[in-house]
Amino acid sequence: EAGVAQSPRYKIIEKRQSVAFWCNPISGHATLYWYQQILGQGPKLLIQFQNNGVVDDSQLPKDRFSAERLKGVDSTLKIQPAKLEDSAVYLCASSLTAGTSGRYEQYFGPGTRLTVT
Amino acid sequence: TQLLEQSPQFLSIQEGENLTVYCNSSSVFSSLQWYRQEPGEGPVLLVTVVTGGEVKKLKRLTFQFGDARKDSSLHITAAQPGDTGLYLCAGATDSNYQLIWGAGTKLIIKP
Numbered sequence A: 001e002a003g004v005a006q007s008p009r010y011k012i013i014e015k016r017q018s019v020a021f022w023c024n025p026i027s028g029h030a031t032l033y034w035y036q037q038i039l040g041q042g043p044k045l046l047i048q049f050q051n052n053g054v055v056d057d058s059q060l061p062k063d064r065f066s067a068e069r070l071k072g073v074d075s076t077l078k079i080q081p082a083k084l085e086d087s088a089v090y091l092c093a094s095s096l097t098a099g100t101s102g103r104y105e106q107y108f109g110p111g112t113r114l115t116v117t
Numbered sequence B: 001t002q003l004l005e006q007s008p009q010f011l012s013i014q015e016g017e018n019l020t021v022y023c024n025s026s027s028v029f030s031s032l033q034w035y036r037q038e039p040g041e042g043p044v045l046l047v048t049v050v051t052g053g054e055v056k057k058l059k060r061l062t063f064q065f066g067d068a069r070k071d072s073s074l075h076i077t078a079a080q081p082g083d084t085g086l087y088l089c090a091g092a093t094d095s096n097y098q099l100i101w102g103a104g105t106k107l108i109i110k111p
Helices: none
Strands: A004-006 A010-013 A019-024 A032-035 A044-050 A055-056 A064-069 A075-079 A088-095 A112-116 B005-007 B010-014 B019-024 B032-035 B044-049 B055-058 B061-065 B071-076 B083-091 B099-102 B105-110
Touching: A019 B061, A032 A075, A032 B055, A044 A064, A044 A075, A064 B061, A075 A088, B005 B055, B010 B019, B019 B083, B019 B105, B032 B071, B044 B055, B044 B061, B071 B083
Parallel strands: A010 A112, B010 B105
Antiparallel strands: A004 A019, A019 A075, A032 A044, A032 A088, A044 A055, A064 A075, A088 A112, B005 B019, B019 B071, B032 B044, B032 B083, B055 B061, B061 B071, B083 B099, B083 B105
């Protein structure tokens, strides 16, 4: 079974430029998450999709970040314009829905390391 | 606000030693998961514990869920350099299918 795919793996941009990240979740996983991870810290949830609908985007800086999940499969996360503090690893994860048995296990892609200079 | 506190934040030990990592909260979780993350990669799920008092073993790793489902521990026996990584615990609640994440324990095993 193929895992969660993300691209690009690395991106270096200057502040005020824009950048987009792509994620393809595990086939059949209805729930998709985008996380931001600062070096050495735990992941911080940015946005959660259930199929193509947004479940939670309360921690997404909406003045500069946007995300979509057209057709309930692939997703893109965009930053425009980028700031220095956006330098981080952006992780995409997916999980089966309905949280049977309260498990909610998530499967992660390799992440995109973003450096803003 | 639900929080998961992990301790220690950083641990560096020699190969062959034993260690325990802790994950504590004042909140009750329906399940708790442990992940390991290596540099340049995403977190990889190691185990999910669901029942209070549950103990699961994965080779040299032993995971325990507290009786009250508020805390968990990870014990590694005879640590090896391949165990090096960032260990993250994450608790699940029954709302929104989200995980509450700890800040992680960075573990280095020296040969």
